Amino acid sequence: MKSGLRVLGLDDGPFQKFRDTTTVIVGVIMRLDSYVEGISVRDIKVDGMDCTETVMSMIKGRFKDDIDFIMSNGITFAGFNILDITEINEATGIPVIAITRKKPSMESIFSALSLHFKDGEERIKIIKKTSVDEINYGDKTLYINRAGISLNDAVALIKKTTYTGNIPEPVRMAHLIATAIKNKESHGRV
């Protein structure tokens, strides 16, 4: 991989349940050598369904044609606002990797969606488009969903972009910015 390749790292900000109706989603355009070329900030609805189109608007915006890979912090944003990584990959050709440190409990997610959302089945269908792979390297374990990229290439990209801890730098930067916007100061852990 050339260091000229660019990753769009995505994470959402925190929100207060029963009070906030929106939170931010932050995109960081970063080269593989960790140089940040640009930042996007958008609002998304808590438990809404606008996450996918919002990320599409980032990709089609000022940084069009600059993004070679997308890495996100999981596939649920702002509560249960599901990022359709397959749709994004099919629409743009850009490979997408969604990463979490903790193993997602699919049963509890599906149960919450079925119980509390009118369109719960639709959201479950989006989640089920991809499956979770556990990856291990060194003493690190991550859980990923992916679209348009092989497991091997996904692991190579994660290794290549991780400098400290086990979260790739574009996602870590998006996390710091999103939490600082909502809480005034960033939190350490993704």
Added chain:
Amino acid sequence: MKSGLRVLGLDDGPFQKFRDTTTVIVGVIMRLDSYVEGISVRDIKVDGMDCTETVMSMIKGRFKDDIDFIMSNGITFAGFNILDITEINEATGIPVIAITRKKPSMESIFSALSLHFKDGEERIKIIKKTSVDEINYGDKTLYINRAGISLNDAVALIKKTTYTGNIPEPVRMAHLIATAIKNKESHGRV
């Protein structure tokens, strides 16, 4: 200088004249090797006088004792909200460097402050606590004000933290984040 040293980079966001009463000021805590450790986001008043106390609150906040140097994009934020770099240096002991790419026109700043601000003389007094030095290195020219640091050490720190263009990385990152918060997407040039 050890790469363990940390710089707080500061820049403000854009604002619409006659419409916005506040804008953001962003602080980025960065190691000399460009690794970002934390981010602070605060609101300051357009043409207000709360810039200095807001930066003090960042320094005294979560990143207390982590900051070895402060670098800001100029000494005027959000219009004519003046950063008192001497006061900050005296209160904290941290050296402060304010950097601009264009030579500031002191006459027009003083004239605007005298004409349009009741407390214009007070603001002019703050600005006059330090003077502007022109620095040249390679083919680059910058204008700096400084407090608690020699001209030589200021130039060394600027060189050490500049990777692309002629603005030190902590200030460039603060600029990208502040513009993205206000305009959805970052602008390239500081």
